[in-house]
Amino acid sequence: xxxxxxxxxxxxxxxxxxxxxxxxxxxxxxxxxxxxxxxxxxxxxxxxxxxxxxxxxxxxxxxxxxxxxx
Amino acid sequence: xxxxxxxxxxxxxxxxxxxxxxxxxxxxxxxxxxxxxxxxxxxxxxxxxxxxxxxxxxxxxxxxxxxxxxxxxxxxxxxxxxxxxxxxxxxxxxxxxxxxxxxxxxxxxxxxxxxxxxxxxxxxxxxxxxxxxxxxxxxxxxxxxxxxxxxxxxxxxxxxxxxxxxxxxxxxxxxxxxxxxxxxxxxxxxxxxxxxxxxxxxxxxxxxxxxxxxxxxxxxxxxxxxxxxxxxxxxxxxxxxxxxxxxxxxxxxxxxxxxxxxxxxxxxxxxxxxxxxxxxxxxxxxxxxxxxxxxxxxxxxxxxxxxxxxxxxxxxxxxxxxxxxxxxxxxxxxxxxxxxxxxxxxxxxxxxxxxxxxxxxxxxxxxxxxxxxxxxxxxxxxxxxxxxxxxxxxxxxxxxxxxxxxxxxxxxxxxxxxxxxxxxxxxxxxxxxxxxxxxxxxxxxxxxxxxxxxxxxxxxxxxxx
Numbered sequence: 394x395x396x397x398x399x400x401x402x403x404x405x406x407x408x409x410x411x412x413x414x415x416x417x418x419x420x421x422x423x424x425x426x427x428x429x430x431x432x433x434x435x436x437x438x439x440x441x442x443x444x445x446x447x448x449x450x451x452x453x454x455x456x457x458x459x460x461x462x463x
Numbered sequence: 464x465x466x467x468x469x470x471x472x473x474x475x476x477x478x479x480x481x482x483x484x485x486x487x488x489x490x491x492x493x494x495x496x497x498x499x500x501x502x503x504x505x506x507x508x509x510x511x512x513x514x515x516x517x518x519x520x521x522x523x524x525x526x527x528x529x530x531x532x533x534x535x536x537x538x539x540x541x542x543x544x545x546x547x548x549x550x551x552x553x554x555x556x557x558x559x560x561x562x563x564x565x566x567x568x569x570x571x572x573x574x575x576x577x578x579x580x581x582x583x584x585x586x587x588x589x590x591x592x593x594x595x596x597x598x599x600x601x602x603x604x605x606x607x608x609x610x611x612x613x614x615x616x617x618x619x620x621x622x623x624x625x626x627x628x629x630x631x632x633x634x635x636x637x638x639x640x641x642x643x644x645x646x647x648x649x650x651x652x653x654x655x656x657x658x659x660x661x662x663x664x665x666x667x668x669x670x671x672x673x674x675x676x677x678x679x680x681x682x683x684x685x686x687x688x689x690x691x692x693x694x695x696x697x698x699x700x701x702x703x704x705x706x707x708x709x710x711x712x713x714x715x716x717x718x719x720x721x722x723x724x725x726x727x728x729x730x731x732x733x734x735x736x737x738x739x740x741x742x743x744x745x746x747x748x749x750x751x752x753x754x755x756x757x758x759x760x761x762x763x764x765x766x767x768x769x770x771x772x773x774x775x776x777x778x779x780x781x782x783x784x785x786x787x788x789x790x791x792x793x794x795x796x797x798x799x800x801x802x803x804x805x806x807x808x809x810x811x812x813x814x815x816x817x818x819x820x821x822x823x824x825x826x827x828x829x830x831x832x833x834x835x836x837x838x839x840x841x842x843x844x845x846x847x848x849x850x851x852x853x854x855x856x857x858x859x860x861x862x863x864x865x866x867x868x869x870x871x872x873x874x875x876x877x878x879x880x881x882x883x884x885x886x887x888x889x890x891x892x893x894x895x896x897x898x899x900x901x902x903x904x905x906x907x908x909x910x911x912x913x914x915x916x917x918x919x920x921x922x923x924x925x926x927x928x
Contacts (some may be wrong), residue, residue: 396595396635396770396799397867417687419786425798432802436774439767440810443817446764448835451816 400438447449467492468624471921472681475627476534482526486537489627490519490581493539497584497624503606503927505599506620508544508553510584515539518581525579534684536579541626543617545592546672547859548572556598556613559784559791568663570696571630571672571689578688583626586616591781592632594866596636596793602644604891604924609847617675618645627835628676628685632662633640634669635769636869639881642675643841643894646883648682648911649675654876655700657686658693666776667698669769669873678921679882679911683707686904702902710905715913716751718906720897721834723759726868731841739893740840741884743914747838750913752900755832761824761917765871768821771806772874774916778803783887787902822875823874835906841894842868845887872898878891880907883920892920 407426410433414421423428467475467489478484497510513777522537535818545555547565554560568576575582587600592613600615602608603623610619614631618641621629631638633651642649650673650787657672662671674685687708692701722744744754778785778800785800792800827836842865872879877898884895895914901905915921 396766396773398867400765401588405653413805414801419801419804420789421801422790422794422797425794425801428798429801429805432798433805436771436802438812440771440813442767443764443771443813446761446820448813448816448820451820453812454815454819 396436398436398439402434405433406430409456464840465514468496468587468799469922469924471539471678472534472627472676472684473678475538476536477714479526479537480531486522486526487516488580489537490515490539490583492628493583493625496623500603500623500625500927504601504603504619504623506586506616506623506625507541507584507845508554508587508616510520511551511582515581515583522581532579533688535688535737536573537581537585538579538627539581540575541584541620541629542572542575542582543568543588543614543619544630545588545663546572546585547634548582548585553663555592556590557792557796559788563881567661570658570663570693574610574689574691575630577615578658581616586614589613589615590793590796591663591777591779592637592638592864593796593799594635595799601849602928604640604645605846605926606736606848608891609644609849609852611636611644612724614675616642618642618647618649621645621647621675623927624924625666628681630689630716631675633671633673633873634665634773634774635866635873637867638671638673639841639879639894639896640865640874643881644846644892646892646920646923647675647677648679648880648882649673650682650686650880650904650907652686652690653878654903655698656878656902656904657689657697657701658691658697660693660697664780667774667780668776669773671873679908679915680703680708680711682880683711683908700743702776705905707908711908711912713909714751715910718834718835718910719753719755719833719834720747720752720757720838720910721757721828722838723757723762725758726762727839733842733844733845735887736840736843736893742840743884743895746914751880752910755834756807757828757832757837758826759824761821762871763867764817766867768814768817769870769874771810772818774799774803775806782845808824818874818919825875825877829900834898835912837898839896841881841896842857845889845891869896878904878907879902880911882915884914892898
């Protein structure tokens, strides 16, 4: 899959993927589950890499504006 | 008269204005080229044969009456099948959306029509522009070569001379990748420069619309026609649009180009690409530009940050489609949409905050070195055999590195342009990418034009053209 950098380690458990998806109202075809279990592992690893950045002082970039606009 | 399909937009516009050729001539020639090449390259999903002829005749009547709308007047161009165009379905490359009528015209379609262009057809895109399935399009440079994506058809059509220019979209490199692989100039403008109104979204904070052409001047002409504020696009920015053509041929003496050699000459970049890029740096120096060594160690985080944002936003945009018609999506696209559904919201917020930091670090790099632009190879390889896309060796997708190289400009929103910088030993085009400060598209055109005019690469057609 073009975007994801492969990482080592075990894929996430297939039954976890299925349970999560069901909770979200998604029925995941059985053929997608192994690929998804690996992809989710790789994506979590990607976020761990992002978390190596020092984000102190970096706020949420989308400020909420409570004013009413026409 | 030479074959008009070898002309650039600028040259065709000159001939049209002098009425040495008609828009109908150009349109008929383009339609004939489409007929001759489509069975091999599959660039188009819709060819607007009769509508294009009708528009061309109208443009010719206007010229006869002394009305000239500008350089795109009467020029046949193509648009990616992600843009709405009334009377033409927009399937966004997906069987799940086949036959969906366009509810309106995309802003870019409106602007192209106002500029007088003849929209000859809609081009193939990877499904939803996600770039993970394999569309039928093949490269005019070799039928066994991957044409890039997701603006695959736009790239192939312009390279094959079955359109004078085309519109693509770019969420992680989808204009620049196919432009580089097809030997074209392709621009991802600054975020907010070109309206996305009427474009099927993938990731609203990363999506961009831009031109793909055979020359730098043509790219500037197309951007001039489509750029500008549009309140219908929440990401549009009311920044004045300068005239891009004046100054495009100014010398570049003293301009400063930053190069991260650790990336440009890393093991992941193929030797032919490194060689072409090294020569390009020397040529820029010969033009008087200064090559400044920089380091940007956080560059390898652009892709994880971009992907996390993309996954969350794309699944939010297409969650309903996934649930209602997931069985009609290509499995590769479906898995990406499912993956986005499973991400924690905290990861999305973390990625957005990291994006702010990366944009600020990028600004610091430009400021600290007084840079006009960054320069780098556009892609790590000149081509990818199509069979490797179906069965990547050792499970690695050959386009992963390519996305790493291009995602930074989407994450930071900076304008980035690819231009041809030579050919591999096998004869496939190689591209270099220039990235500039926000809204400095004019700088990109000037730098690119100074390099382009040293070579005749834009005149060299691919085998299948």
